[in-house]
Structure formats: structure tokens, C-alpha cells
Amino acid sequence: MKIVAFAVGVSLIYASVHETVVGIQHDVGFVKRRSYAAANRVIIEAVPYIREIIHEGHPTLRKVAKKVRLDELRDPLFQQLIDDMFETMYHAPGIGLAAPQVNIGKRLFVVDLQDDHDEHGPLVVVNPKFSTTEGEIESIEGCLSVPGMIGDLKRHERVVCTGLDRFGKKVEVEGTGLFGRCLQHEMDHLDGVLYIDKAQNIRPAHTDEEKAALAEVDGQAQAPERFAEAATA
Numbered sequence: 001m002k003i004v005a006f007a008v009g010v011s012l013i014y015a016s017v018h019e020t021v022v023g024i025q026h027d028v029g030f031v032k033r034r035s036y037a038a039a040n041r042v043i044i045e046a047v048p049y050i051r052e053i054i055h056e057g058h059p060t061l062r063k064v065a066k067k068v069r070l071d072e073l074r075d076p077l078f079q080q081l082i083d084d085m086f087e088t089m090y091h092a093p094g095i096g097l098a099a100p101q102v103n104i105g106k107r108l109f110v111v112d113l114q115d116d117h118d119e120h121g122p123l124v125v126v127n128p129k130f131s132t133t134e135g136e137i138e139s140i141e142g143c144l145s146v147p148g149m150i151g152d153l154k155r156h157e158r159v160v161c162t163g164l165d166r167f168g169k170k171v172e173v174e175g176t177g178l179f180g181r182c183l184q185h186e187m188d189h190l191d192g193v194l195y196i197d198k199a200q201n202i203r204p205a206h207t208d209e210e211k212a213a214l215a216e217v218d219g220q221a222q223a224p225e226r227f228a229e230a231a232t233a
């Protein structure tokens with residue numbers, strides 16, 4: 001009898017500890033999941049999930065993100081981070097998301113304009129750099145980390161961005177128009193810069209045109225049809 005009671009007791013303690021750890025795993029995310037997996041020698045299912053997007057005022061958004069090492073990139077949990085970033089971006093909805101926006105201080109971003117051009121995504125760039133920047137255009141931008149606000153700012157008209165894909169292979173993408181602006185906006189996030197640092201006339205979005213502009217780089221709360229459709233696809 002004592003042995004049975006002891007076994008039941010141990011099982012309950014195990015279940016309690018297990019649930020607590022799994023709870024922490026879901027709440028805290030990447031780091032805790034890694035330590036949990038290592039400690040328990042389990043394989044975590046690669047199911048993408050939506051991470052919390054942090055907002056202006058959070059210290060991670062103001063730090064220069066760290067370069068991603070190749071061994072880090074090959075870690076299944078880092079691959080999971082990439083999947084999660086896409087999932088989070090589509091759900092927001094938005095067209096770009098940088099790792100610091102989900103509280104990960106690493107140099108990578110995801111972009112998907114969700115239009116008819118394959119070169120506009122889905123794209124992930126790890127350790128991105130601009131090899132070319134030219135021209136100047138005026139634009140209106142919004143940001144998932146500064147909800148509901150827009151501002152006017154100047155960006156380069158054309159950029160060429162180089163970096164690594166999720167497998168560690170070199171990538172080079174050319175961006176003009178919205179795609180180019182999105183690349184520049186996400187690159188700024190990796191250097192602890194928000195568009196509001198550069199913008200003028202920062203204001204809440206009121207008109208439909210302004211609300212549509214909010215959705216462009218890198219997203220907003222009230223989405224135009226095409227983003228809403230993408231988010232539920």
C-alpha cells in the first residue's frame with residue numbers, strides 16, 4: 001500500500017512539475033524551451049506558434065541585435081523561431097517582422113509582401129547588410145511595435161540586401177518601392193532604431209488612406225482585405 005501511495009505521489013509530483021515546465025515553456029518561449037528540451041532530452045514538435053510582439057518602451061527594441069552564428073542557425077529551435085516569426089507576422093497582420101520585435105536580439109528578419117511577385121517573399125534574411133543604397137523617396141510608415149501610429153519619412157529608393165537564408169546559403173535581394181522600404185524598416189529594427197526616430201509628423205492613423213499605409217511597413221491593427229485574407233489562409 002505504501003509503495004502504491006509513494007508511486008502515485010511521485011507521479012503527481014512529476015505531472016505537476018511537468019505541467020509547470022511546459023507552462024513556462026509556452027509563456028517564456030525560445031530560451032526556456034531550449035533548456036527544457038536539453039534537460040529532458042525531448043524533441044519539441046515543430047509547430048509554429050504566434051509570439052508576442054513587444055512595443056516601444058521595451059528595452060530589446062533599443063539594443064543592437066547580435067549576429068547569428070552558423071551553428072546557432074542550424075539549431076532546430078532557431079529554425080522554429082523563423083517559422084514562428086512568419087506565423088506571427090501573418091497573424092498581426094504585417095508584411096515584415098524583425099527578431100527583436102518578438103524579444104529575440106538576433107540579426108534576422110522575415111518579409112512577405114503577399115503580392116503576385118515571388119521575389120517579394122516569403123523571405124528570411126539572416127545577418128543582413130546593404131551592399132547598395134541609392135536614391136530617396138518619401139513615404140508613410142507604421143510599425144507593429146508602435147501600434148496605431150504613422151509618420152512621414154525618407155527612405156532610399158533602391159537597396160540591395162545580402163545575407164544568409166535559413167540554411168546558411170548566401171542570398172541577395174534587390175528592393176525598390178514598398179519592398180525596399182520594408183527591408184530598410186526591418187534592418188533598422190536590428191540596430192535598435194524605430195521609424196519614429198526618423199519620422200516627422202507622427203500621428204494616429206485616421207483616414208482610410210492612412211490606415212492602409214499603416215499596414216505597409218511592417219503592419220498594424222486594422223488590416224486591408226488582402227492582409228486579412230492572408231492571415232486566415
Ligand SMILES: [Zn+2]
Pocket residue numbers: 142143144145185189217218
Ligand atoms: Zn517595425
